[in-house]
Amino acid sequence: MTSTALQRSTASTVPAPPTAARILRRCRELAAPALAEAVDGLHPWVAEMAGYALGRCEVGGAPADHSQGKGVRQALAVLGAEIVSGPAGAGVPGAVAVELVHTFSLLHDDIMDGDALRRGRPALWKAYGTGPAVLAGDALFALGVETLALAPHAGFTVRQLTTALGDLVRGQADDLLFADRPWSGPEAVGVREYETMAEGKTGALLGCALALGARLAGAPGRTVTVLDRAGRHLGVAFQIADDVLGIWGDPAVTGKPVHGDLRQGKKTLPVLAALSAPGHSELAELLAASHALDGGGLRRAAALVERAGGRTTAVREARRHLAAADVLLTGVPLAPGPVAELRTVLSALADRTI
Amino acid sequence: MTSTALQRSTASTVPAPPTAARILRRCRELAAPALAEAVDGLHPWVAEMAGYALGRCEVGGAPADHSQGKGVRQALAVLGAEIVSGPAGAGVPGAVAVELVHTFSLLHDDIMDGDALRRGRPALWKAYGTGPAVLAGDALFALGVETLALAPHAGFTVRQLTTALGDLVRGQADDLLFADRPWSGPEAVGVREYETMAEGKTGALLGCALALGARLAGAPGRTVTVLDRAGRHLGVAFQIADDVLGIWGDPAVTGKPVHGDLRQGKKTLPVLAALSAPGHSELAELLAASHALDGGGLRRAAALVERAGGRTTAVREARRHLAAADVLLTGVPLAPGPVAELRTVLSALADRTI
Numbered sequence: 166m167t168s169t170a171l172q173r174s175t176a177s178t179v180p181a182p183p184t185a186a187r188i189l190r191r192c193r194e195l196a197a198p199a200l201a202e203a204v205d206g207l208h209p210w211v212a213e214m215a216g217y218a219l220g221r222c223e224v225g226g227a228p229a230d231h232s233q234g235k236g237v238r239q240a241l242a243v244l245g246a247e248i249v250s251g252p253a254g255a256g257v258p259g260a261v262a263v264e265l266v267h268t269f270s271l272l273h274d275d276i277m278d279g280d281a282l283r284r285g286r287p288a289l290w291k292a293y294g295t296g297p298a299v300l301a302g303d304a305l306f307a308l309g310v311e312t313l314a315l316a317p318h319a320g321f322t323v324r325q326l327t328t329a330l331g332d333l334v335r336g337q338a339d340d341l342l343f344a345d346r347p348w349s350g351p352e353a354v355g356v357r358e359y360e361t362m363a364e365g366k367t368g369a370l371l372g373c374a375l376a377l378g379a380r381l382a383g384a385p386g387r388t389v390t391v392l393d394r395a396g397r398h399l400g401v402a403f404q405i406a407d408d409v410l411g412i413w414g415d416p417a418v419t420g421k422p423v424h425g426d427l428r429q430g431k432k433t434l435p436v437l438a439a440l441s442a443p444g445h446s447e448l449a450e451l452l453a454a455s456h457a458l459d460g461g462g463l464r465r466a467a468a469l470v471e472r473a474g475g476r477t478t479a480v481r482e483a484r485r486h487l488a489a490a491d492v493l494l495t496g497v498p499l500a501p502g503p504v505a506e507l508r509t510v511l512s513a514l515a516d517r518t519i
Numbered sequence: 520m521t522s523t524a525l526q527r528s529t530a531s532t533v534p535a536p537p538t539a540a541r542i543l544r545r546c547r548e549l550a551a552p553a554l555a556e557a558v559d560g561l562h563p564w565v566a567e568m569a570g571y572a573l574g575r576c577e578v579g580g581a582p583a584d585h586s587q588g589k590g591v592r593q594a595l596a597v598l599g600a601e602i603v604s605g606p607a608g609a610g611v612p613g614a615v616a617v618e619l620v621h622t623f624s625l626l627h628d629d630i631m632d633g634d635a636l637r638r639g640r641p642a643l644w645k646a647y648g649t650g651p652a653v654l655a656g657d658a659l660f661a662l663g664v665e666t667l668a669l670a671p672h673a674g675f676t677v678r679q680l681t682t683a684l685g686d687l688v689r690g691q692a693d694d695l696l697f698a699d700r701p702w703s704g705p706e707a708v709g710v711r712e713y714e715t716m717a718e719g720k721t722g723a724l725l726g727c728a729l730a731l732g733a734r735l736a737g738a739p740g741r742t743v744t745v746l747d748r749a750g751r752h753l754g755v756a757f758q759i760a761d762d763v764l765g766i767w768g769d770p771a772v773t774g775k776p777v778h779g780d781l782r783q784g785k786k787t788l789p790v791l792a793a794l795s796a797p798g799h800s801e802l803a804e805l806l807a808a809s810h811a812l813d814g815g816g817l818r819r820a821a822a823l824v825e826r827a828g829g830r831t832t833a834v835r836e837a838r839r840h841l842a843a844a845d846v847l848l849t850g851v852p853l854a855p856g857p858v859a860e861l862r863t864v865l866s867a868l869a870d871r872t873i
Contacts, residue, residue, distance in 0.1 A: 277650030
């Protein structure tokens with residue numbers, strides 16, 4: 166046997182580990198038929214809005230192939246089933262439910278935050294109007310709950326979802342209230358307070374996704390709880406990474422305007438961390454006038470956040486939460502192959518390379 | 520024994536049957552502690568908005584005693600338990616769930632319909648802003664589902680609720696789309712089509728309330744299904760009665776502006792029925808300009824609807840649906856005393872005397 170033949174043989178028996186993008190695609194494709202079936206059962210007009218929100222069609226219903234989102238939450242539900250040695254398909258009702266609930270929360274959050282763009286297209290409320298977007302969100306919310314109610318262990322899984330939804334609302338409420346809080350002084354938003362908000366707003370549904378997948382595959386309560394907590398830490402890391410992109414990200418990649426979060430005066434972790442460092446008076450003054458800042462002012466504010474260590478702290482906090490998720494995953498017996506795939510997805514998420 | 524003493528003795532042993540208002544109050548008081556406990560567990564800001572929506576507090580949180588709504592849905596859940604010979608308390612989780620879901624749907628419907636007033640006060644979106652009102656609705660929605668998920672028979676009752684929610688969304692979607700349909704011609708909204716919308720928008724949750732109460736009290740599937748259908752007929756009757764009030768009701772009683780539905784150009788059953796009668800050209804012209812009509816024009820439109828038989832048809836249709844509900848209730852074995860109370864409530868509702 167030549168060395169070339171040996172290499173070829175090795176290559177065919179020990180394939181390279183799948184990339185995060187490939188894992189996400191596999192999970193998306195697994196859940197896609199059930200997701201499509203659920204949405205197609207809606208009122209035709211509402212189904213069109215849902216299709217638009219999911220990137221499957223244009224306004225009017227013509228097919229489209231816009232970015233459909235990475236499908237992180239549905240992937241976590243499928244992987245949640247696999248890491249407890251269940252079949253991937255067991256996690257599908259959980260995948261469909263969390264994807265529907267996530268889409269609902271984006272629709273309503275865009276209304277609340279006044280965000281006119283979503284994945285480079287007009288947000289649903291801009292394309293169809295506020296009222297219809299409220300209704301489409303409600304429909305997806307109800308459909309997500311119904312999907313679990315029709316699957317095994319309905320009592321348990323619906324409770325898991327409603328707990329996550331409660332935390333999601335709590336996180337969104339805090340986030341909205343943060344807007345009216347001052348940038349500095351005793352009423353300023355602290356870094357820990359911010360992370361609690363992020364756990365609710367972003368972590369609760371990620372934790373729920375993993376937990377639902379595991380529960381649907383028959384995992385015991387302790388494993389389900391640990392996975393929920395791991396997903397919540399991941400969510401905080403993910404939210405912080407999003408904050409970093411919201412200031413320093415490339416609009417071509419993020420689909421959002423450059424320095425958008427600074428322009429909107431959003432209280433994100435890099436800024437809050439920078440303001441908690443000494444000597445930030447110029448930054449505080451700039452932020453107080455953030456709505457009126459031009460491109461130069463916004464660049465200056467971003468540079469001041471970075472100089473005060475806001476970016477470094479944000480990256481460190483994201484890594485800390487990712488490490489906490491990692492420790493949790495090490496503490497319960499999980500299937501080695503699938504858990505390696507899960508770790509691949511988690512790392513890529515926290516680095517925002519997918 | 521004197522005849523006066525005899526009368527007094529009879530009065531004390533055979534009390535007058537309770538009025539609808541008294542039955543509703545009893546059910547409200549029974550469910551109130553659980554409802555308050557559920558709402559008080561929300562995020563404080565969201566709990567304040569929920570309290571405002573429920574008429575329990577003012578903006579800012581100061582206690583208030585505004586009209587809290589009649590509590591029709593919660594009463595149906597309690598009576599649903601009693602008519603299948605269960606204890607009233609068994610229906611309470613259902614009562615709390617439907618009251619929360621009803622309140623959620625009012626909050627979001629007021630946004631969609633642009634209604635600025637609710638029970639004589641600013642609607643929540645007017646008092647707190649659209650975004651916060653969307654969020655408060657979402658919170659009540661999630662809390663309603665959670666209430667059932669934590670009670671017995673969770674799988675079944677959550678499915679019952681999500682089916683109702685699906686129909687509610689479908690009815691609301693049709694109602695919103697009706698606004699863009701013409702008043703006459705082949706694309707006009709028909710009376711039957713209207714009633715299908717009303718069954719979804721109003722009937723689904725009333726049917727769900729009765730069905731949940733019965734199911735929570737252990738009733739068999741057939742009884743639960745029949746009660747659901749009876750409640751849906753009641754809902755159509757109730758919606759039509761509401762339409763009649765929306766044109767001819769006293770603003771002091773309804774808390775809404777006089778001729779409000781005509782001014783908004785809403786497609787309600789009396790108007791649709793009038794337009795389906797021959798010779799309605801003046802009415803159709805007036806309605807096409809309804810937004811611009813002054814008080815005299817609106818009075819003229821209302822008179823034309825009445826003259827074309829729209830009011831008579833509406834009352835007849837409401838009675839027909841009430842009779843259908845009655846027939847259904849006669850077809851299953853139900854406890855005589857509680858079912859008499861239920862009939863008292865149904866009649867009062869359809870007559871809008873409560």
